[in-house]
Amino acid sequence: MDYIPEELFSRILEALDETSLVVLSCVSRRCRARIACRQAWWRKRFERHFLYEDEHELKWLQHQMRVHVIKAYVRSISSGRTNAQRDTRLDWFTAYCMRRATEYRWRHGQCTRHQLTNVAITRPRGIRLQSMLLSPNGSPAKNAVIVSQWLFPPQKQPTWLLEQPCWGDTAMEHINVRDSWSGEYTIIRGTHIRKDDSHADLHSLYVWHSAAFHKPPRVIVAGQFVMNISVFKNWVVCQYLASETARRYTTHIYNLASNLYCSESLAPVTSCRILSATQESVHIIQLHYSELDIDSALATCVLWDVTPSHAAPFKWKAARKKEVFKTKQSPVRSDCVDDNRFLLWTDCEEGDDEVYAEIAPGGISSLVLLQVVNDVTGASLEEKWSNSIRAAKVWPIVSRNLLLVDYKDTSDVLLSLEDGSVIHRVSLPCWYYSHLYPLEAQWRGMTKHATWKDPRRGLSRDCRTKTLPNAMIYGRDAAFSVFDYADYIRRPYQKTQLALEQQLASFIDVTNLSADKRHMLFRVFV
Known part of the structure; x- marks a missing residue:
């Protein structure tokens, strides 16, 4: 195979699919080099199979790029080279193989387990690769810990450890964690506690950059009744009551990268969600609904373009009304799919059993996909499809253009995001945690007997699970297990x-x- 002329070898490559090429690359090092050198070809295949529009796929790739650049930098320092530009270029063949191998490792339980029990007293002196806040909702803020992965040059293998965020002058003994978000920025919504340990119904939003947990947090909202928080990249949208006597919520938009923000008291709002964002502006979907009948409500969706640096930051773009299924115990929610699609759906998880049914053909819509359409006349919100399915939870799978819907009885179904039709495929819990799915052909070929090898099997179920692109974190208090799927070493x-x-x-x-x-x-x- 190594001595095949280049012209014939190119013909062979053109005739084979990606899987066959990866298998062929295992023949020898020279054969692998001849296949891997076609970087533009592999990059196109990667972008075709693992769409950047899927935030989870993009997060996985960004982490791979970050690790690659950091390790190239460490190698250049160790070898005394000052120009490592060529080393920092991502090998797209390796990235393609690693992405597929990562999904396979998740599915088959191929990981390395790390036990973390001691919290670092001082800030580590190294390079942080990734981190995740671990703090159950309702727990004291002083007990919040961060699981981080660090690289300590000249070591080549990363190390996992526990840290505590710096609170500075914040009286954290009087704060409980209401909820939290992790990413480039870590955000905690803290509930203020009175001296008699009762909740004051007041919240503050605390923010740390992922590289600055050793510094006090920024407080972007202080002492307000905060609700309906949406976080996307470096943007935060929330609503709060400006005073105890206020009847209308204030919608607050904050750009964490530039520290610019703006606020506006919009029309009646049930929730706000970030649809898309740039460095300067953000598109948000405002939802409000009012009951029409015993089993229906009129939902109004409004699209806003918000630019904090403008004198008039809030710009109305489009609106649409839709009658949807609704009971007293089933709220109407909105969830974004990608930059121009979002879901309007009725949460039936707590609904009455007598009114709950998985699918009610011909009934009032309880799941609607809406799309932003831009033309010469401006923007509009168009309905792509609707369904009367009764959902308890929904998860868009953008990379495969599918929607996973959970029923109240914990069963599930896959719907096409294109037309809402039912797609018959196996659904494994590992994909819910990793958000990394196999290729279309692989997935279609899996039988209903396919299973996930859960690494938590045999461990206490009275714990919490959090995930990073390549790892699962499981535990409570200050004792955690990290199941690292990138660190798995074959025999x-x-x-x-x-x-x-x-x-x-x-x-x-x-x-x-x-x-x-x-x-x-x-x-x-x-």
Whole structure:
């Protein structure tokens, strides 16, 4: 294979799909180099299979790029080189293989377990790769901890550890964590506690940058009744009552990167969600609904374009009304899918059993997909499809253009985001945690007997689970387990048929090959 002329080798590459090329690259180092050098080709394949429009896919790729750049920088410092520009270029073939291998490792439980019990007293002296706030809702703020992954040069392998955020002069003994968000910025909504330990119904929003947990937080809202918080990239949208006597909520927009913010008392609002954002502005969806009948409500959605640096920051763009299913115990919610699509749906998780049904054909819509359409006349909100399905939870899978819907009885169904039709495929819990899905062909080929090897099996269920792009964090108090899927190390490669099949398993289903084909594959690689 190594001595095939380049012209013939190029013809072979054109005739093979990505999976076959990855398998072929295992023949030898030279063969791998000849396949991997086609970087533009592999980048296009990566972008086709793992869409950047999916925030989870983008987060995984950004983490890979960050780790790659940091390790290249450490290598350049260790070797005394001052120009490491070439080393910082991402190898798209490796990224493609790693992305597919990561999903496979999640599904098959191939990870390295790290036990964390001690909280670092001083700030580590190294390079932070990623972090996640661990603080159950309702817990004291003083007990909040952060699980972080660090690289300590000249070490090559990252290290996991526990930290505590700095609160500065904040009286954290009088604050409980209401809820939190982690990303480039970590945000805590803290509930103020009175001296008699009762809640004061007042909240503050505390913000740390991921590289500055050792510094006191920024307080972007202080001592207000805060609700309906939406966080996207470096933007925060929330609503609060400006005073105890106020009847209308103030909508507050904050750009964490520029420290610019603006506020406006909009029309009656049930919730606000960030639809899309740039460095300077943000699009938000404002939702309000009022009851029409015993089982229906009129929902009004309004699209706003908000630019904090403008004199008049709030600009109305479009609006749409829709009658939806509604009971006393089933609120209407909005959830964004991508930059121009969002869901309007009725949360039936706490609904009355006598009015609850998984699907009520011909009934009032309880799940609607709306899309922002821009033309020469301006923007409008158009309904793409609606359904009378009774959902308890919904999760958009943008990379596969699907929507996962949970029923009240914990069963689920997949719907096409294109037209709302039912898609019959297996759904595994590992994808809910990782948000990383297999390729379309792989997924379609999986049977209902496919299972997930849960690494938490046998551990206490009285714990919380949080996830990062390549890791699952499980535990409580100050004792946590980190299941690292990027740190998984295979056993040394052996040229046996079993070892070969294990090596190729994440790219090709060897078990479904006939015995003669499996033997032929083994002969090719040895």
